[in-house]
Amino acid sequence: MYAFDIASDAPKSKLYANLLSAADALTGGEPDGIANMANISALLWQFLPYLNWAGFYRMVDDELVLGPFQGKAACIRIPLGKGVCGAAAREAKTQRVDDVHAFPGHIACDADSRSELVVPVLRGSAVIAVIDLDSPRPARFDEEDAKGIEALARLLSDRI
Structure with a gap:
């Protein structure tokens, strides 16, 4: 059994340091990428406040395919290049969107989502997945959130 003591109201630097440590403990030595994505989705859902979706899209044959997640059913x-996730994957660059309704080509899998953070997971220079976080709050994500999830993506690059 895993029991992590991560206070969601802690300063973000501490929150993400603890989250990274827990993610390392959960995925270290586990060779199954799907299991690792499932546990990380649960960890994100449990400890990051104000989310309505947390999970992965995997790169499969030049498109993103739904991976393990927490939240409402999602686009498969x-x-x-389509939506925030597709832009992150095509550009291999983090996308932080304060108002998803103002994002050209936004894909509304959940009409309650107002802001989104999508971080590509790179293996070498290839995008192998994206970590997608949605929130019902506008401008939920800031630069500290982006840096924290980017550190998580680097940790996971050879574990998923």
């Missing part, structure tokens, strides 16, 4: 396939 996303073409590269």
Whole structure:
């Protein structure tokens, strides 16, 4: 059994340091990428406040395919360049969107989502997945959130 003491009201630097440590403990030595994505989705859901979706899209044959997640049922396939996830995958660059309704080509899997953070997971220079976080709050994510999830993506790059 895993029991992590991560206070969601802690300063973000401490929150993400603790989250990274817990993610390392959960995924270290586990070779199954799907299991690792499932546990990380649960960890994100449990400890990051004000989310309505947390999970992964995996790169499969030049498109994103739904991976393990927490939240409402979601879009299964996303073409590269479409929506926030597709933009993150095509550009291999973090996308932090304060108002998803103002994002050109936004894909509304959940009408309650107002802001989104999508971080590509790179293996070498290739995007192998994206970590997708949605919130019902506008401008939920800031630069500290982006840096924290980018550190998580680096940790996971050879574990998923």
